[in-house]
């Protein structure tokens with residue numbers, strides 16, 4: 001079995017990363033190294049020095065995220081421009097042209113997009129009827145050039161939690177990096193992030209875009225052992241997260257109560273929404289996420305329903321091309337008012 005060190009691309013291992021001159025002295029007061037505008041900014045945002053490049057290390061943000069996760073340190077965290085950047089960095093850190101990643105499907109389509117852009121082969125392993133990955137099949141899909149096994153828990157678009165025992169099996173038996181996307185983790189109330197202390201090949205990706213309500217900021221982060229974090233840091237652009245995102249993310253992380261309140265509120269509204277969907281006769285999937293998935297009865301096409309609802313100015317996602325999701329629609333839980341409007345548009349779409 002390869003060690004985590006051996007899984008990192010050789011050229012990344014040997015790479016001399018870009019060095020920010022500012023790392024020479026973190027207490028410096030006068031910056032004349034990066035050709036910024038010393039005279040001022042053309043717009044202001046609170047007291048963020050917009051004429052200066054942001055801190056490339058984001059030390060305070062990493063410390064705050066580590067405290068939020070608990071039981072890990074700042075050197076277990078890497079912040080990205082959304083977790084989409086974390087996915088891309090992870091693939092490029094480990095896999096090069098000719099290598100492969102094993103994706104558990106249905107899952108997040110960006111795994112495959114990022115792999116393909118890097119010339120990395122994608123091996124898809126379909127979940128079983130209970131929506132759980134079959135560990136034997138996943139392991140059978142791996143070979144000497146498999147760098148990552150990629151999965152989402154709670155799953156999107158299926159909405160279920162991947163059984164912990166299966167992830168443990170993959171961590172222990174695969175010899176690959178197990179990439180666990182927890183974009184919806186806060187809704188399930190569980191996380192693998194602390195387990196990175198026990199498993200060197202575990203890479204967890206999280207985001208502020210969902211439960212934290214900050215999709216516009218573009219802040220995602222990876223949690224892994226320091227070696228993985230350092231390897232990913234080597235290939236990231238030096239200023240990948242803006243100073244405004246950093247500033248607002250730090251403030252937001254101080255409002256954990258508010259995030260938790262939104263999660264509770266969403267769950268209440270989801271119950272109401274799904275009760276209505278069931279009353280209308282739809283098959284509703286069991287999900288622990290901030291979206292509901294339901295199947296449109298066979299005689300009506302989900303694509304057509306999506307189109308009709310869009311005609312009322314409401315966008316939902318037709319998931320019908322995906323396995324296990326034939327004729328299914330995914331709808332993000334909205335406010336009570338939004339859900340009511342959606343339900344009445346849906347009712348019309350089904351009758352007209």
Ligand code: PMP
Nearest residue numbers: 082083084108156183207209220
């Ligand atoms: N993972 C999953 C499963 C997602 O659904 C999303 C959002 N579409 C992301 C990652 C990316 O989120 P972000 O880049 O906003 O952090």
